[in-house]
Amino acid sequence: MGPTNLVDHGQRRATLQRARSQQTRRALVRSAVALWRVKGVDDTTVAEICTAAGVSKGLFYFYFQRKEDVLFELGVLSVESIARRIGELLADDGYDVLDVIHESLVTMERDMRPNPPDLIARAVLEGYRRQPRPEDAADGGRPLTSTFVDLYERAVADAKLPASIDVDRLAYITQLLVSEGARRWPGWTEGRSFADDITAQVRLVVNGAIALDGPAR
Numbered sequence: 001m002g003p004t005n006l007v008d009h010g011q012r013r014a015t016l017q018r019a020r021s022q023q024t025r026r027a028l029v030r031s032a033v034a035l036w037r038v039k040g041v042d043d044t045t046v047a048e049i050c051t052a053a054g055v056s057k058g059l060f061y062f063y064f065q066r067k068e069d070v071l072f073e074l075g076v077l078s079v080e081s082i083a084r085r086i087g088e089l090l091a092d093d094g095y096d097v098l099d100v101i102h103e104s105l106v107t108m109e110r111d112m113r114p115n116p117p118d119l120i121a122r123a124v125l126e127g128y129r130r131q132p133r134p135e136d137a138a139d140g141g142r143p144l145t146s147t148f149v150d151l152y153e154r155a156v157a158d159a160k161l162p163a164s165i166d167v168d169r170l171a172y173i174t175q176l177l178v179s180e181g182a183r184r185w186p187g188w189t190e191g192r193s194f195a196d197d198i199t200a201q202v203r204l205v206v207n208g209a210i211a212l213d214g215p216a217r
Helices: 003-039 046-053 057-063 069-089 097-112 117-129 134-139 144-157 167-184 194-213
Strands: none
Touching: 003 046, 003 057, 003 069, 003 117, 046 057, 069 097, 069 117, 069 144, 097 144, 097 167, 097 194, 117 167, 144 167, 167 194
């Protein structure tokens, strides 16, 4: 086997290992969430999560230092879901910024609604406690703010928002509205739409930012 083939083989092996690693992490998260929905976070043990996922406790601690770190991973999955939906919607050049946000939050609401409100709140708080670190990036640990920065930067580039708008500030406020909305929103136990309510709040912020920063180009 020549040097080039050795490199290709090594790259394929590394890619496969990363895929398997991510699958194992996701299996642990799915098993934990399924148990938490029934027993709650505090009354569920690491051993029970491992049994449900079909892995050893040693493997659990290879991926997570503590049970609560799985809560952070739940938030990561939610951010990934929002980012994917936004990416899909931006494929259409005729997109509307607020419609994109609303549809991404519809996806988030669908994913989160089966969970008890206290589980959602704890996942949000764990995200606040442990902001994504550089080493989390390979596993999707990207801040929600960055997802909205990308959206607003694209909107500026497409002349759908003013060129002078403070994208970072707008993305940060949007992220707060989404995160705090999920943590505190009483409608999780009612029939109201999270996506509708939060988008209405984001609309006020975006319109206010446009008024402050001038008309679109």
